[in-house]
Amino acid sequence: MRHIAAHLNRARYILRNEGAISLLRRIFSYLASYIFSCEEYYVLQLSAGELNEADFLPRAKDFTFKLINSNEVADDWAKQTGFDFREQILHARRHLDAGAVAFCIFVQNCLASIIWAGFNQKAKDSLQREPYKVNFSEHQGCMAGGETAPQYRGKRLNAYAWFRMIHYMKQQGITVLIGLVAIDNLFKLHTKFPMKIYAKARYVKFLWWQYWKETPLPEDFKPSF
Numbered sequence: 001m002r003h004i005a006a007h008l009n010r011a012r013y014i015l016r017n018e019g020a021i022s023l024l025r026r027i028f029s030y031l032a033s034y035i036f037s038c039e040e041y042y043v044l045q046l047s048a049g050e051l052n053e054a055d056f057l058p059r060a061k062d063f064t065f066k067l068i069n070s071n072e073v074a075d076d077w078a079k080q081t082g083f084d085f086r087e088q089i090l091h092a093r094r095h096l097d098a099g100a101v102a103f104c105i106f107v108q109n110c111l112a113s114i115i116w117a118g119f120n121q122k123a124k125d126s127l128q129r130e131p132y133k134v135n136f137s138e139h140q141g142c143m144a145g146g147e148t149a150p151q152y153r154g155k156r157l158n159a160y161a162w163f164r165m166i167h168y169m170k171q172q173g174i175t176v177l178i179g180l181v182a183i184d185n186l187f188k189l190h191t192k193f194p195m196k197i198y199a200k201a202r203y204v205k206f207l208w209w210q211y212w213k214e215t216p217l218p219e220d221f222k223p224s225f
Contacts, residue, residue: 041180041201042223043132043214046143048169048176049194056163056192059155060107065164068102085111089147091126098126101168103161113157116145117165117177130203131212134178141169143179162193186223197221 068074068085071093078084085104086092088111095116096102100123105113118124119141124134127144134142143165148158169177180201197217204211 035207037203037205039130039203040183041130041203042183042186042197043199043201044143044179044181045196045198046166046177046179047194047196048166048174051163051166051193053163056156056159058105058157058160060112060152060157062107063112063157063160064106065160066104066106067164067168068096068104069100071096081106081109083109083111085114089114089145095123095126095145099123100127103165103168105157105161107152107157111149112152112155113148113161114145115143115147115158115161115165117168118142118144119172119174128180129205129210130180130201131210132178132180132201132214139173139175141174141177143177159192166193197223 066077068077071086074084074086074092074096078086083106085102085106086096089102092102098118099120100116100118103115103117104111116127118127120136121134124142127142134140146158146161165177169175183200198221199214199216201212201214
């Protein structure tokens, strides 16, 4: 029942914030992906560099940053705010149970932006199905699931969530976070951070069969925006 409720809550959120057409497109894409999908990505490597917080502060008033690393923390936060962000983000409970960490920005007790990071294989498997390699034993982690509510886009909320994620990396001794971004969805935000795009990847899935191939890119590779 919780699984069904999570999907219904997510559907209501998309309908309310993006409209019926977007909801129908997302439902079709979600169902189709269980049968077949073919995607191309850039593979990113984010380092724990030195950054100035003032350069990434959001253009929004009364925002609150919250690091949530367990369902217990999420329960407490929901009691404080009267809002449970897990009703907005699909599989959020599962991600937290697997050990993933959510870097959240709230505005007026609503989730405005989020990005996830994982520091073990279980968390990575929960966050993403693509089989790219992360050497967790060598102080690496993964990042995934960045999302900003439509009404808050363009206010640097996602940039600030990234900044706090890098700050957390340094605290935890994580040297690198590895993640994916769709080739047709690369945005200029990434250039503000100590990041390297080191490979281009193709992912093909048909039912239970998967294909993954990474092609290394030149050291000085710069994407065109």
